[in-house]
Amino acid sequence: MCTLAIYYRVFPAYPIVVAANRDEYLERPALAPTTLGDHPHIVGGKDLRASGTWLGLNQHGMVAGLLNRRTADYGPANPNLRSRGLLCLDVLGYAEAAPAAEFVASQQGAAYNAFNLLLAGRDGAYVTYNRGGEIEIVKLTPGLHLLTNADVNDFECPRISRAYGRFAELGEREDFARDPVALRGELGRLLADHSTQLDPRSGRPNALCMHLGSYGTRSSSLIFMGRESHTVEHFYAAGPPCTAPFERAAIPRQAGQD
Numbered sequence: 001m002c003t004l005a006i007y008y009r010v011f012p013a014y015p016i017v018v019a020a021n022r023d024e025y026l027e028r029p030a031l032a033p034t035t036l037g038d039h040p041h042i043v044g045g046k047d048l049r050a051s052g053t054w055l056g057l058n059q060h061g062m063v064a065g066l067l068n069r070r071t072a073d074y075g076p077a078n079p080n081l082r083s084r085g086l087l088c089l090d091v092l093g094y095a096e097a098a099p100a101a102e103f104v105a106s107q108q109g110a111a112y113n114a115f116n117l118l119l120a121g122r123d124g125a126y127v128t129y130n131r132g133g134e135i136e137i138v139k140l141t142p143g144l145h146l147l148t149n150a151d152v153n154d155f156e157c158p159r160i161s162r163a164y165g166r167f168a169e170l171g172e173r174e175d176f177a178r179d180p181v182a183l184r185g186e187l188g189r190l191l192a193d194h195s196t197q198l199d200p201r202s203g204r205p206n207a208l209c210m211h212l213g214s215y216g217t218r219s220s221s222l223i224f225m226g227r228e229s230h231t232v233e234h235f236y237a238a239g240p241p242c243t244a245p246f247e248r249a250a251i252p253r254q255a256g257q258d
Contacts, residue, residue, distance in 0.1 A: 002054070002067045002148065003159060003191075003208055004118060008125045009142035010171045014180060016120050016225035018063055019167075019187045021241065022054055023210055024218045032219070032238050033249040041252040042092045043234070045219065052085020053092075055221055057234065059252035060095040062121040063223055064088050069114035070149045074132040077113040084115045097121035101128055101137050109133040116147055120225075127152045144171050158206040166190055180224055184235060184246070191220050192242040209242050222246060 002024075007017040022045070024030070029048035036042040036053055044056020055065045066088040071077055087104070094100035097119040104117060110133040117128045125140040127147060138152060144167055145152050146160045155161045167190065170176060176183040193208045210216045220241040224233040236249035 003163070004065045004067060004147045005167050006118065006120060006125065006140070006145050006147075007171050008120060008140055008145065010144060011177050011180070012227070013177070014224045014226055015122065016063060016125070016223070017183070018065065018120070018221070018223040019191055020055055020065055020221045021191050021208060021217050022219045022221075023216060025215050026218065027214065030218070033234065033236055035250070036089060037093065040093065040095065042089070043250045043252050044089070044092070047085050050083035050085050052083045052087070052089050054085060054088065056088065056092050057223060057225070057232070057252060058092045059254060060121065061225055061232070062092060062094060062097060062100065062119070063225060064091050064100070065118040067116040067147055068149060069116060069129075069131065074114045081113055082111050084112050087112060088117060091117070091119055096123040097126055098124055101126040104128040105135055105137050107135060109135045116149070116152070118147060144168050159208065162195065163190070163193070163208055180233070184222055187222055188220070188237070188241055188246050192240070194242065209240050211240065216240065220244070220246070221249075
């Protein structure tokens, strides 16, 4: 299970702030954020098994993040279906979130395993669900939203119920509105939290930063999308954020620089 928090139109200088942990099998090969496309210019992590991405941003100020839904609800994933990461890459070809969401809605849900896909741009923010072949679009209101392997802000997920208040407290601090550097440090520490409780749905430990043998938190990302198109900050931890430092990562070139 991955975790993605988005502060949408919470901070005046940064209308989109994303903090995300990627949980995956440790043996699955992947690259740190790199160029994934040129027209528009797209930057994101690259899954070397299926060639898609789990989190990326483009030169128009669009962010897309993919999370798998609980397999217990829909049965095991079918490896013969199209990669969900490729769909995440597809939507980053759009300049705005609304038409990207419409594109997802036009897809055949049965062609993909179940997913949650966040789309956020300066025009709006959406979560698209694929629940066992049925695709649904939810428009996000300004504020904090948390997404895991269930519906957005679903407090039946122990990870959301435990972490939401802590993310919300950060969003309410006036000093962070003026100092994104301080916010970055606090978000990184929160993503590294190991506080664990058992998920009653699965009986497995449920923490923001997970270490479960061959499976766990592989990497972490912080994205600050500024009010102006040229203001983008991107940080990446190439390992669990409890041990790996956040370092500046690649950003897309500005629109008009093709």
